[in-house]
Amino acid sequence: MKSLVRFGVSIEEKLLARFDDLIESKGYVNRSEAIRDLIRDRLVSEELADKNAESIGTLTLIYSHDVRELSDKLNEIQHHNHRIIVSTTHIHLDEHNCLEVLILRGKTRQIQAIADRLLSIKNVRHGKLTCTTTG
Amino acid sequence: MKSLVRFGVSIEEKLLARFDDLIESKGYVNRSEAIRDLIRDRLVSEELADKNAESIGTLTLIYSHDVRELSDKLNEIQHHNHRIIVSTTHIHLDEHNCLEVLILRGKTRQIQAIADRLLSIKNVRHGKLTCTTTG
Amino acid sequence: MKSLVRFGVSIEEKLLARFDDLIESKGYVNRSEAIRDLIRDRLVSEELADKNAESIGTLTLIYSHDVRELSDKLNEIQHHNHRIIVSTTHIHLDEHNCLEVLILRGKTRQIQAIADRLLSIKNVRHGKLTCTTTG
Amino acid sequence: MKSLVRFGVSIEEKLLARFDDLIESKGYVNRSEAIRDLIRDRLVSEELADKNAESIGTLTLIYSHDVRELSDKLNEIQHHNHRIIVSTTHIHLDEHNCLEVLILRGKTRQIQAIADRLLSIKNVRHGKLTCTTTG
Numbered sequence: 001m002k003s004l005v006r007f008g009v010s011i012e013e014k015l016l017a018r019f020d021d022l023i024e025s026k027g028y029v030n031r032s033e034a035i036r037d038l039i040r041d042r043l044v045s046e047e048l049a050d051k052n053a054e055s056i057g058t059l060t061l062i063y064s065h066d067v068r069e070l071s072d073k074l075n076e077i078q079h080h081n082h083r084i085i086v087s088t089t090h091i092h093l094d095e096h097n098c099l100e101v102l103i104l105r106g107k108t109r110q111i112q113a114i115a116d117r118l119l120s121i122k123n124v125r126h127g128k129l130t131c132t133t134t135g
Numbered sequence: 136m137k138s139l140v141r142f143g144v145s146i147e148e149k150l151l152a153r154f155d156d157l158i159e160s161k162g163y164v165n166r167s168e169a170i171r172d173l174i175r176d177r178l179v180s181e182e183l184a185d186k187n188a189e190s191i192g193t194l195t196l197i198y199s200h201d202v203r204e205l206s207d208k209l210n211e212i213q214h215h216n217h218r219i220i221v222s223t224t225h226i227h228l229d230e231h232n233c234l235e236v237l238i239l240r241g242k243t244r245q246i247q248a249i250a251d252r253l254l255s256i257k258n259v260r261h262g263k264l265t266c267t268t269t270g
Numbered sequence: 271m272k273s274l275v276r277f278g279v280s281i282e283e284k285l286l287a288r289f290d291d292l293i294e295s296k297g298y299v300n301r302s303e304a305i306r307d308l309i310r311d312r313l314v315s316e317e318l319a320d321k322n323a324e325s326i327g328t329l330t331l332i333y334s335h336d337v338r339e340l341s342d343k344l345n346e347i348q349h350h351n352h353r354i355i356v357s358t359t360h361i362h363l364d365e366h367n368c369l370e371v372l373i374l375r376g377k378t379r380q381i382q383a384i385a386d387r388l389l390s391i392k393n394v395r396h397g398k399l400t401c402t403t404t405g
Numbered sequence: 406m407k408s409l410v411r412f413g414v415s416i417e418e419k420l421l422a423r424f425d426d427l428i429e430s431k432g433y434v435n436r437s438e439a440i441r442d443l444i445r446d447r448l449v450s451e452e453l454a455d456k457n458a459e460s461i462g463t464l465t466l467i468y469s470h471d472v473r474e475l476s477d478k479l480n481e482i483q484h485h486n487h488r489i490i491v492s493t494t495h496i497h498l499d500e501h502n503c504l505e506v507l508i509l510r511g512k513t514r515q516i517q518a519i520a521d522r523l524l525s526i527k528n529v530r531h532g533k534l535t536c537t538t539t540g
Contacts (some may be wrong), residue, residue: 023255026251026254028255033255034255058236058263071477072473072477075495082499085497087357088496089238089493089495090480090494090495092484092487093191094269095487096484098480098484120163120168126176126179130195134229200342206341207339207342210368213360214364214365215365225345225357227355228352229352230349230350274415277436278411279413279414280409281409281412281440283410285444292451302415302416305416306414308443308444309443312424312427326465330463330537332537357496359492359508369508371506373496386430389442390432392438396537402533
């Protein structure tokens with residue numbers, strides 16, 4: 001059992017009302033859990049600011065496999081970084097569109113560099129990198 | 136072959152210089168490709184404003200499996216939404232920490248609701264939802 | 271004359287009925303002969319290659335998440351073996367049934383041991399391990 | 406609670422001793438659970454004999470991405486069958502070797518046909534298909 005402490009927060013009534021509306025719509029059972037999530041998010045983005053910290057990345061890519069040798073190219077770059085890329089899940093969205101979700105583990109700057117490399121390739125139509133840590 | 140047209144962009148010198156530095160560091164071969172990516176990103180986030188548009192979500196969760204019945208709970212909620220959740224990849228980060236990456240497909244508001252439900256659970260320490268479309 | 275012994279088996283009525291239908295269609299004269307064949311098959315397939323060779327395993331599990339704490343248990347065992355298990359893909363087949371596909375990397379005997387541990391758990395209804403190498 | 410029945414099995418003493426050794430090494434708590442698993446396995450492989458039954462396939466492929474346009478080709482065939490292939494997990498084993506694990510859902514004959522198509526491609530070095538059902 002983790003030992004809990006309490007602290008007080010001063011806040012404008014209106015601001016609190018808006019916060020309450022938000023967390024209710026998100027399904028939080030109480031304010032403390034919502035506040036803790038906010039604090040964790042803040043700490044994680046702080047950690048990620050240190051580009052040499054160990055982190056975990058989720059990179060989502062959308063492209064069309066119809067473009068000649070694009071799958072080859074993406075696969076080759078990923079293999080070159082096989083020590084950082086833990087796994088790649090590929091969903092065949094339809095006859096043409098590919099969704100790839102890569103899970104990466106390493107220093108934030110390494111993850112960022114691989115994401116930049118893949119996202120800047122012509123015909124990779126859309127992509128997003130999310131970084132996180134175990135906190 | 137897609138037919139290309141050209142248009143001109145007016146921009147402050149300093150701003151352009153900063154943009155050039157950025158795209159060079161990201162590995163883009165020219166400004167046009169970088170501008171096209173910016174335009175696509177903008178269009179995608181515009182589409183996501185429409186909560187009834189079909190989209191694809193990548194939800195990243197971090198939690199510790201040591202908490203009793205937490206895996207059960209997450210699994211149960213996910214099954215209840217099995218029509219929206221395409222697959223879940225679980226990486227056993229270490230003896231305690233779990234990384235789950237869910238791929239979701241459905242209306243933006245459905246994806247958002249499932250993410251809210253999972254992220255608001257106590258002991259899900261951190262998480263991020265990314266939405267995108269094939270558009 | 272080989273010396274025979276008898277032992278009893280507890281089984282769900284429905285499962286036994288299906289087994290009886292099967293063995294009747296196959297022309298078995300009694301259950302004992304059918305069970306003995308199953309046991310022999312199992313022992314034969316146990317004969318395997320060099321258990322210390324490096325290999326890659328794909329383990330497919332089917333279970334129902336409705337059983338209390340089963341997800342917790344499976345997750346706990348997997349984390350204990352996080353150095354061998356590269357990733358686990360979970361497909362929520364329907365409201366009740368879970369498909370998990372684990373990718374494992376290590377010595378054949380380590381992979382086999384983890385598979386045995388997971389498959390012998392009560393309420394893991396079905397599973398198959400496939401081992402391969404990069405050759 | 407499912408209703409249980411009991412039945413007796415006659416077996417050679419030596420065969421039973423070997424079976425007992427096996428199930429002990431596999432971690433089963435008693436013979437009944439081990440026998441039930443054998444029966445379920447047998448019923449599942451019987452169900453698969455019906456090529457029109459709905460089943461779930463796990464296809465494991467090993468290939469080298471160095472072969473020109475091989476990734477393109479595999480990706481194209483998979484997209485053509487995107488209604489059957491639920492997800493593909495790709496592990497970058499090393500600088501050269503690829504592991505792909507496809508999860509397929511459909512009629513047994515459809516799954517078998519896709520596996521045959523992918524496994525027969527030149528330079529796909531090794532592969533195995535495992536079929537199962539929720540039954």
